[in-house]
Amino acid sequence: LANLGMPGCFVHIQGDAVALVGGVGGIGRFEMTIPNTSALKGLRFHQQALVLDPQAPNPAGAVLSDAAEAVIGH
Numbered sequence: 444l445a446n447l448g449m450p451g452c453f454v455h456i457q458g459d460a461v462a463l464v465g466g467v468g469g470i471g472r473f474e475m476t477i478p479n480t481s482a483l484k485g486l487r488f489h490q491q492a493l494v495l496d497p498q499a500p501n502p503a504g505a506v507l508s509d510a511a512e513a514v515i516g517h
């Protein structure tokens with residue numbers, strides 16, 4: 444994302460859904476309810492966070508986390 448002022452940051456997932464999460468004291472929390480249905484078992488989904496940080500060492504004032512994968516039912 445060097446062209447957006449975030450050199451060294453990379454997007455590893457598609458942005459199919461976006462959630463704004465606030466934080467206090469450097470901690471943000473996001474909860475997602477998953478319906479209890481066997482049709483979803485084994486479904487994989489991916490997440491990555493963009494964190495606004497005025498002290499980030501780049502002009503954008505933001506950094507990206509690594510990507511993570513979760514599997515429902517495991």
